[in-house]
Amino acid sequence: MTAAFASGPLARLLRTADGLLAAGAASDRRACALLLVLGLVCFLPGIGSLQPMDRDEPRFAQASKQMLETGDLVDIRFQAEARHKKPVGLYWAQAATVAAAEALGVPDARTAIGLYRIPSLIGALAAILLTYWAALAFLPRRGALLAAALFSACLMLSAEARLAKTDALLAACATASFGALARAWLGRATLERRRGPPGLGTVAIFWLAVALGILIKGPMVPFFAGLAALVLSLREGSARWLTDLRPRLGLALVLLVVAPWFAAIAWKSGGAFFGEAVGRDMLGKVGGAAEKHWGPPGAYALAFFATFWPGAAFAFLAVPFAWRQRGEDAVALLLAWIVPAWLIFEALPTKLPHYVLPLMPAVAILTVLALYRGALDPRRPGAAWVAGLVVLIPVGLTVGLSLAAWRLDGVLPLAALPFLLAACALAAAALAAFRRGAGEGALVLAILASLIVSPAVFGLTQPVLQSLKLAPRLAALRDALPCAGARTASLGLREPSLVFTLGTDLAMLNSGAEARDFLRAGGCRLVLVEDRFADDFAATGDVRKNPVGRVTGFNINGGKPVGVSAWAVLPGATP
Known part of the structure; x- marks a missing residue:
């Protein structure tokens, strides 16, 4: 140097960076506190002001809202349609959060999308802390802190932390199972290591993570943990090391947690939940590009440089180290967690960036492990x-x-x-x-x-x-009407964010004739007409309707500009 x-100036920045790491690595408590601060700074901004992001987020939030409206905590519905795609875990978490906010007097809690995002925020923070815990099986405290901070800074986790979906909570459950699996694998009696079997607390963490993961997103946590365990057992030539996780006790715990709701939904839906969740949702993504989310093999690897920023470039430089050291127990475990699942996701036609989020804690740990072994050498070509x-x-x-x-x-x-x-x-x-x-x-x-x-x-x-906030701006037009409780319908625009923002009873219309009949039904009524249906709606000239306003913007889900005009029939108007 x-x-x-x-x-x-660079030297001063590096001294500051070293001081931050040293302060955080002074104790586990300080490390966790620093990680929580980092996570809150990354995840909190915009969590309440960001509009409901079509389409999945408002579908989850609306279904949770309907649980509160109906008092039915078993069945999952979006308006009148059964939503039998994911288990009930996230819906319960969201409903409980909003119910608590209502009890505390938070105004309009049921339509405050930020409240539905709190479970995701908690899941993302938990995933950071669990990455630190998992990393301690591979690295000293300073390295574990750096690996967890690298994961917490990645853009994909930052996005999922502020979306009312399953993926941040799934990442937390998957990371917990990974940390426990690491202690079982690295603690087995071999000539290289003699750490001893994991304690009862670690065993409980593993099986609770599996159980909660099943309630949140079905088979995904068992998929990640089971695939890694299978690869390691084939490498070892034996699966006896898994007995340290006490599978009989663990499976009984899993059944105790998940069986009541699965039995209840099977009875209530007549078995339709399993047909929809497995037959259409999961197998549909295996056999085809579900909901038009197709991508070629290699799409995740390409997107990784954005989704895992700022660590992606450094992770890529760790690949040669991982290949050279693949025979080492710690590296073998990290590769067993990352590579098989990644290859399966690359092979599937459905591509969504968040699918590989549960693999990223292991990527962060592998990157820091390579750094501490001197493998991230800037003198290497390229x-x-x-x-x-x-x-x-x-x-x-x-x-x-x-x-x-x-x-x-x-x-x-x-x-x-x-x-x-x-x-x-x-x-x-x-x-x-x-x-x-x-x-x-x-x-x-x-x-x-x-x-x-x-x-x-x-x-x-x-x-x-x-321009992106279509649903909140349309709701403002409705709320500005001189009559309260206006019945509302949408002709053309059918995004779930409208249902969440405007209410469960929002009517989705298909033609100008339906709009005419809706407006003539009496009382205070509002119809939102997308521009492509304007001519059809103009045929309803026999209805005395008042122009309320117009909203133009950009539909993220459709990827195109949208214009919507609002027309109202006010009390006392003659149809």
Whole structure:
């Protein structure tokens, strides 16, 4: 290191990074506190102001809301339609959160999407802490802290933490099972290691993670843990090491947790839940591109450089180390958790980025393990160029969000730009640190860049993009009517966010004739007409309707501009 480098701004940044790691690694309690702060800074901004994100998020939130409206905590429904795709775990968590908020006097709690996101926030925070716990089986405390921080900073976890879906909670359950499996595998009696079998607490964590994972997303946690255990058992030539997890006791615990609801939904739905969840939802994704989410093999690997930013480039550089050390117990376990499941997901036609989120804690641990073994060497051919990818995401976000805001709303995210530029500078500093051999400092600086990106994007830029907030703006038109409790219908626009925002009784119409009949039914009524149905709706000229307003914007789910006009019949109007 040259004298100029040793005394320049980069050196000061690296000393700050080293001080943060040292302070956090002083004890487990400090490490967990630092990780919680990091997670809250990354995940909280925008959690209440971000509009319901079509289509899956408002479907989950609406079904949870209907549980509260009907008092039925067994069946899962979206309006009148049975939603037999996922088990009940997330719906219970969301319903309990909103019920608690109502008990505390939170106004309009049932339509506050931020409340439905709290279980995901908790799941993401738990996933960070459980990554730290899992990493302690592989790394010293400082390395475990760095691995957990790297996972907490990844964009995919940041996104899932503020979406009312299953994936953040699934990641927590999968990571808990991984940490327990690691202790069983590394604790088996071999010539290399003699750590001893896992304690009863670790065994309980494993099986509770499996049980809760089943209630949240069906077979996914058993899939991840079982596939890794199968690969390791084939490597070992025996599955006897799994007896340390006390499978008889564990399976009994799993049945005790999951059987009551599965029995209740089987009785209530006449077995239809299993036909829908397994036959259409799960097998549909195996046999075809479910809901048009098709992608070619390799799509996850390509998307990984964005979804696991800022750690993706460094993880890619750890691949040669993982291959060379694949015979080592710790590396074999990490590869058994990551590679088989990843290859299966790549082979499936349905591609959604969050499917590989439960694999990312192991990727973070493997990356830091490679770093601590000296394998992330900037002198390797092409290493510095690969590490340069860490700068592309913040630069791309800065340019892309500015262009999007200007094109969609005619504004610039001026409040966010200084933070986005600071994130670009920190990412550039991380690259410079890596090129000079300060790998640990480079990871910390990259994590700090992500710490700035998340609030800038979700807290400062997202509120500016009003064109994306179709459902809240349409709800504002309804709420501005001079009559309360207006019955509302939508002609054309059928996004689930409308149902969640405007109410369970929102009528979905198919033609102008249906809109005419709806408006003539009496009382205060409002119809939202998408532009492509405007001519059909104009044929309802025999209804005395009043123009209320018009909303234009951009439908994220459809990927196209949308215009919606609102027409009302007010009390006393003559049809």
